[in-house]
Amino acid sequence: MTVTEDRPAAEIGQARRRKEDQRLITGRTKWTDNLTLPGMLHLAMVRSPVAHGTITSIDVEEAKASPGVIAVITGRDIADEQGSLPCAWPITEDQLAPPHPSIAVDTVNFAGEIVACIVARTAAQAKDAVELVDVEYDDLPVVLDMAAAAEGGDLTHPDLGTNVSATWVFDSAEAGTGTNVEDAIQAGEIIIERTYRQQRLIPAFMEPRSIVVDPTGEQTTMWSATQIPHILKLMLALTCGISESKLRVIAPDVGGGFGGKLQVTPEEVITLVVSRRLGRPCKYTETRSESILAAHHGRDQIQHLTLSANRDGTVTGLKVELLADMGAYLGLVTPGVPILGAFMYNSIYKFPAYRFVCKNIFTNKAWTDAYRGAGRPEATFAIERIMDELAAEVGVDPMEIRERNWIKPEEFPFSTVAGMEYDTGNYEAATDKAKQLFGYDELRAEQQRRRESGDPVQLGIGVSTFTEMCGLAPSRVLGALSYAAGGWEHATVRMLPSGKVEVLTGTSPHGQGHETAWSQIVADRLGVPFDDVEVLHGDTQIAARGLDSYGSRSLVVGGMAVVAAADKVIEKAKPIAAHLLEADVDDLEFEAGKFGVRGTDASIGIGELAFAVFSAHNMPEGVEPSLDAEATYDPVNFSFPHGTHLCAVEVDTETGEAKIRDYTCVDDVGKVINPLIVEGQVHGGLVQGIAQALFEEALYDDSGTLVTGSFVDYLVPSAADMPHFTTDRTESPSTTNALGVKGVGEAGTIASTPAVVNAIVDALRHLGINDIEMPCTPHRVWSAIQSRSSGEETPAQSQNVADSGLPSHNVTVSEGPADGGDGADPNVGRADSTSTGSETNGGAA
Amino acid sequence: MTQISINVDGVNYSDDVEPRTLLVHYLREQVGKTGTVIGCDTSNCGSCTVHLDGQSVKSCSVFAVQADGHEVTTIEGLAVDGQLHPMQQAFHENHALQCGYCTPGMIMQSIDLLNENPSPSEEEVRDGLEGNLCRCTGYQNIVKAVLSQAEGARTPSEAQGAQS
Ligand code: FES
Ligand code: FES
DSSP states (O other): OOOOTTOOSOSTTOOOOOTTHHHHHHTOOOBGGGOOOTTOEEEEEEEOSOSSEEEEEEEOHHHHTSTTEEEEEETTTTHHHHOOOOOOOOOSTTOOOOOOOSSOSSEEOSTTOEEEEEEESSHHHHHHHHTTOEEEEEEOOOOOOHHHHHHOSSOSSGGGSSSEEEEEEEEHHHHTSSBOHHHHHHHOSEEEEEEEEEEEEOOOOSSOOEEEEEOSSSSEEEEEOOSOHHHHHHHHHHHHTOOGGGEEEEOOBOOOOTTTTSSOOHHHHHHHHHHHHHTSOEEEEOOHHHHHHHSOBEEEEEEEEEEEEOTTSOEEEEEEEEEEEEESSOOSSTTHHHHHHHTTTTTTBOOSBEEEEEEEEEOSSOOBOOOTTTTHHHHHHHHHHHHHHHHHHHTSOHHHHHHHHBOOGGGOSEEOTTSOEEOOOOHHHHHHHHHHHHTHHHHHHHHHHHHHHTOSEEEEEEEEEEEOOBSOOOHHHHHHTTOSSOOOEEEEEEEOTTSOEEEEESOOOSSSOHHHHHHHHHHHHHTOOGGGEEEEOSBTTTSOSOOOSOTTOIIIIIIHHHHHHHHHHHHHHHHHHHHHHTOOGGGEEEETTEEEETTSSOEEEHHHHHHHHHHOSSOOTTOOSOOOEEEEEOOSSOBOOEEEEEEEEEEETTTOOEEEEEEEEEEEOBSOSOHHHHHHHHHHHHHHHHHHHHTOOOOBOTTSOBSOOSTTTSOOOOGGGOOOEEEEEEOOOOSSSTTOBOOOTTHHHHHHHHHHHHHHHHHHGGGTOOOOOSSOOHHHHHHHHHHHHTTOOOGGGOOOTTOOOOOOOOOOSSSSOOOOOOTTOTTTTOTTOSSOHHHHHTTOO | OEEEEEEETTEEEEEEEOTTOBHHHIIIIISOOTTSOOOOSSSOSOTTEEEETTEEEETTSSBGGGGTTOEEEOGGGSSBTTBOOHHHHHHHHTTOOSSOSSHHHHHHHHHHHHHHOSSOOHHHHHHHTTTOOOSSSOSHHHHHHHHHTSTTOOOTTTTOOSOO
């Protein structure tokens, strides 16, 4: 029973086609919404149209009488069972937070909050009855503008007495990681101050969230389209007062998450509570509109930066004053999102002094939480934008200013001013490669020619030399940051009697390809064929321990747990192999799936050994007949992938249209397990980052109604909106894990947004423009050009965030005018709106 | 209730449906074709794309009664005798899917695209897929998969390089 044939010398590094594809390309996928259980009931939610109000009455009688309706449940009905939705990351001891009921009881705090739940025999009947619930509200003042809210005035939660949830500070002088930033600013030869705005975004995973609960067994089982089955199980137990051992959570196939499914949701709690109360299986699947309205949003920060530098462009200090909009409540990790950015503002640079102050603000909007990159895209955007401003001030190429400040290859490991220890990296190598692939010098020459000839289509080149911290995270660091849980990951490797291998992982993939990558790792470690490894995940009864998938942690933490478990299998097998080979353990070597006795031909394959252990007829004295092993791996450090992203944008100065002509990036994610998967992660990440730069924005009107409430208005880009990317890699293996890997899931999103905006600003800088607020729609770009030529302040320099300008409904960046359809846009007529988007898109100059 | 007769993936079905029942709900809930999925409520995402008499439609924008007497092909009807349709194979070879939620619709639309235009340019592929949203892949590998199946294209195995 040899199992070592037909194996490449190394699986790691091969572009293996994915194992998980077969079910996905044939439609045999197990999405939560596909599940039907006997006697299953369907839930629909009644949601508040009011952003802030007191519930004065709820009349459910008509809904109850509607065909097929079994029950109508209000917040008051389940007030005792539903508990308060958890926030696992209180960033300060005095952090303020309101109670967070799944169904609102007395007040509603954002439009979209659930006020009642319909239970009916069919989904259509449940939805029909939603309209029949009559809820009366007394309006309360609506708080929407986080900058104003930070100062006082109307309160989102009057009981808290303030809109500020917490203030969090990092100061390099206090932490002993650097000097005092105020001194640096005092002494600075160049001081640059900028305010950047991170618009509110919507994660927009393609599979709407869905939940099925079966309460009929000894354990209550929940299927949920979640990234975090393990965390969810614990949190549901704590929130609803159910014994953890009575719950089983399954994340079957999950259609994307991007942080948006890193949550304990009201809908999950409601489906659980209602189903247990009725003793019947229940299903809830959200509509896309509900998802956009009430699944958590991302970003939404105002960043004020003060940077000091010497005349030669050497940065001497950076001060960041941040406002972060929490929305109405604190979700699972809401308060911690901006804090994840705190360690990244210094990026790849050697800043001697740094101070970061963040205020978390409540407003009457959907709550924000993790969205791909979570804190790090915001930080990266701000620093990469302001480094360009410094380059302009000093009068050198943006690349030059970066080189003057970045950490040199020979300076690793490097302790940063934010207190991180970067293990490895080579910014020069990635940059050289990217510049060459991109044709940097040639494009600069073309840019010069176009400027000189006054071409109406100007060329801009955007640079983003980013790093990020991911692989969340060393447990002790999370503890120091007041996060409630650790950052370890768990894995089990089971040797089956036939020599096949089952791997149980605590990570919970939803598109990342763990089944393939983990198989490659185990195939190499145990010397078994790739196809002999089966990876199981996403069920708390199968892979019982785990901390799930987010923060680009799966490979660097979860993959390492798999390595550790596989190594334990080998250790357990050794004495048994020695016994069977009648050799001394010290004379054994394990290679390519076989234990051999040094200096002889005697050997035994691990598959053969697995069968011998299964039969257990001939075991050494005192050794248990099992090769199975489990391991819990706690990382010693974060991982710090980096890369150089270059973007060439053509800006039509007559229409404001910005078209990406070239996008080239060279990423360094350390060792690569599967280049196909890595490249796919980069592509997808790039598009989400570019979408922030150009298209997406969740917008509320003055009454707190989300006006971008469907895919008609919230502009997720299509294939037609995106350019072809040129991607490549350099490889600086991580020294803090045995695989040498770094995270890749968020890199593209973190890097690309500033590359695009830097390119647009670069195209227009000679016109006196130094910023365009995101998303850089044709209208915003056009307005900036117009106001510069007429000598006004550009909209982007206005610090009134509520005055955020028009969204463009033209999703076609690479094409000419599309239909405008801005007639109903509530922002038409604002001060900075000299024309409607449709006119602008049509070139109304 | 109205009675309809539809051929879905080669099998004839006669069922009672409500006049308001959308084809996608009929397929998922009555016929059990859960390979076809729902991604939005505004006919923007294309996740629900199937073929109606050989042409792609968004099955959330068609009433089940409108499909009465017609032939519907879903992602589940593409493979013949366990042999994947070349477009399914191309998606696999080119890593044109991650979470796979958009994939059934994307594959159905891609087949239709090449039926209409057997040798499209990259730009024509991108335009042809405009009604199908994918949040995971960044589209590049989807475009590559479709181009690999265009007339006169390189064979998929030649197009396998992981780096572009
Ligand atoms: S579900 Fe049909 S287009 Fe979105
Ligand atoms: S693969 Fe996830 S949406 Fe396309």
